Each structure stands twice: as structure tokens, then as C-alpha cells.
Amino acid sequence: MALFSTPAIVLGGIRLGEADKLVTFFTLTRGKLKGVAKGARRMKSRFGATLEPFTHCKLVVFDKGTEKLARIEQCDILHSFQSLREDWGGIERSSRMVDLVAQMTPDGQANTETFDLLLQGLFFLEEKKDPPLSVMLFISRLIACSGYQPHWETCLKCRLPFKPGKPEALYFSPGAGGALCAKCGKMHVPLIPMSQGTRAFLSASQKMDYERAHRLRPSLQIQKECEAIFKHTLSHITGKSTRRFTKNPGPTLGSARL
Ligand SMILES: [Zn+2]
Known part of the structure; x- marks a missing residue:
């Protein structure tokens, strides 16, 4: 049992009892932590608006041990992200980011990279740099931070490098985590079709830092193909339904086998 303090981001909350x-x-x-905020729903709660979703805060927590829920002693706002809760687009995109972090991360395991990524992602959404692109770049980075960085440079099967600019139809395997050339892909259906442009975009965007990657301008086709790749990859990682992961479901081709 111990009292500790840590920077945190609010992923969400539910009512508990009366107050x-x-x-x-x-x-x-x-990492991910669930805690009870006593009296947080009372009008004159000491927590005020500190527990609103997306809030970047400094928490003081009383940890009662692994079997019991922690108790939130104090919460101070570092950055409220209030503007993200003021319009539907902001709520939808920020919710997608925090929901994915909630689903992709186990309880009690710190991941500094994921923490920094989520904070950066929320700041980019607040700046309204290019909100749909901010979300795409966030998801591809979150997959990598979670230990599932796909291979983009060579075919997973024959190991031959992909030649940039060659208008070759490629495939993506969520199960194996990477791209296959047209020849190898045909032998391993069903996989997710992917253009050379999408492979090049995902590969290039991950080599750039998050801010610089906002200069990229993926076409509508690339955006759709990325959504399909994310949907199937996230489904493979979490083993859950993908409905909540994607707004525009891409081609339904079932899960890949390699
Ligand atoms: Zn191949």
C-alpha cells in the first residue's frame, strides 16, 4: 500500500454508487490504472472538472495493492483539452485515440512511448493541424508502440525488396504483420489488398517524427486502405470486434493466414 504521484491522461470514467x-x-x-474518485459526482466536489475525458493531469493515488481499486486522492489539471470536448469531431477523434489506448494496453504496465504519443496526438487534434491525418498517424504509431511494428520494406515471404514507384498490387497480412508481393500474396489468400502508394506512405510516415509526418498528403485511396489495414491489425492484436475501430470499414476479406 503506497501513495504515489504521476502524470496521467483521463481515458474515461463511469458512475460508481451515488456520488x-x-x-x-x-x-x-x-500505465493503465483504474481508480475510485470519492464524491467526484457531487456538486462541490474537490475534483471539479479534473476527471473529464482527455484531461492531462497530475494524479496523487493511494494504491491499495493488486486486488483492490486504487483511490484517487488528488488530481490537478496540467492541460484540460477543453476545446476537444466542444465539438463532435473533436470528441469523436479524441475518443478514438483514448479508446484504442485503453484497449491496446494492459493494466499496470508503463509505456512512456505510448503516453507521449497519446499526449502529442491530443495536442495535434487541438491544434487542428489535419485531424483525420493526426488520427491515422496516431494509429500506425500506436500499433508500433504496442510491439507490432509491421514490415514494409521487403516481402514477408520471398524477402525481395519492394521497388518504390512500381505500380504493383501488394497485400497486407495482419497475422504476419507486413506486406507481401503480388506473386506471394496470390498464394496466401485471403489477405488485404494494398497499393504500393499505401505501403510507401506507411513506411515513410513512420520514419518521420509525428509532427513532420503531417506534411504528407495521402490520397483517398491510401486513407481507405490504411483504415482496412488498421481495422484488421487491431482486430488481430486485441482479438475483439473491429466495429468500433473504424468509421469507414474497408474491404472485408477475413483474417489472414500465412
Ligand atoms: Zn514475395
Whole structure:
């Protein structure tokens, strides 16, 4: 049992009893953490607006041990991200980011890279740089941060490098985590069709930092193909339904086998 303090981002919360709230945070030092905020739903709660979704805050938590829920002692706002809660687009995109982090991360495992990525992602959404692109870049990075960085440079099967600019139809395998050339892909249906442009975009965007990658301008086709790749990859990683992961479901081709 110990009292500790950590920077955190509010992923979401639900009512608990008459006046309390059960809040899920992604913390810098302890990863995903669920805690009870006593009296948080009372009018004059000491927590005020600190527990609103997306809030970047500094938490003081009393950890009661692995079997019991932690108790939130104090929460101070570092950045409220209030503007993201003021319009539907902001709510939808920020919710997608925090929901994915909630689903992709285990309880109690710190991941500094994922914490920084989520914070950066929310800042890019707030700046309104290019919100749909901010989300795409966020998802491809989150998959990598979670230990599932796909291979983009060579065919997973024959190992031959892809030649940039060659208008070759490629395939993506969520199960094997990477791209296959047209010849190898045909022998391993069903896979997700992918253009050379999408492979090049995903490969290039991951080599750039998050800010610089906002200069890229993926075509509508690339955006659709990325959504399909994300949908199947996230489904493979979490083993859950993909409906909530994607707004515009791409081609339905079933799961890949290699
Ligand atoms: Zn091949």
C-alpha cells in the first residue's frame, strides 16, 4: 500500500454508487490504472472538472495493492483539452485515440512511448493541424508502440525488396504483420489488398517524427486502405470486434493466414 504521484491522461470514467466515479487513466509511471474518485459526482466536489475525458493531469493515488481499486486522492489539471470536448469531431477523434489506448494496453504496465504519443496526438487534434491525418498517424504509431511494428520494406515471404514507384498490387497480412508481393500474396489468400502508394506512405510516415509526418498528403485511396489495414491489425492484436475501430470499414476479406 503506497501513495504515489504521476502524470496521467483521463481515458474515461463511469458512475460508481451515488456520488463516486470509477476513472480509467493512462499514467506515465504505472500505465493503465483504474481508480475510485470519492464524491467526484457531487456538486462541490474537490475534483471539479479534473476527471473529464482527455484531461492531462497530475494524479496523487493511494494504491491499495493488486486486488483492490486504487483511490484517487488528488488530481490537478496540467492541460484540460477543453476545446476537444466542444465539438463532435473533436470528441469523436479524441475518443478514438483514448479508446484504442485503453484497449491496446494492459493494466499496470508503463509505456512512456505510448503516453507521449497519446499526449502529442491530443495536442495535434487541438491544434487542428489535419485531424483525420493526426488520427491515422496516431494509429500506425500506436500499433508500433504496442510491439507490432509491421514490415514494409521487403516481402514477408520471398524477402525481395519492394521497388518504390512500381505500380504493383501488394497485400497486407495482419497475422504476419507486413506486406507481401503480388506473386506471394496470390498464394496466401485471403489477405488485404494494398497499393504500393499505401505501403510507401506507411513506411515513410513512420520514419518521420509525428509532427513532420503531417506534411504528407495521402490520397483517398491510401486513407481507405490504411483504415482496412488498421481495422484488421487491431482486430488481430486485441482479438475483439473491429466495429468500433473504424468509421469507414474497408474491404472485408477475413483474417489472414500465412
Ligand atoms: Zn514475395
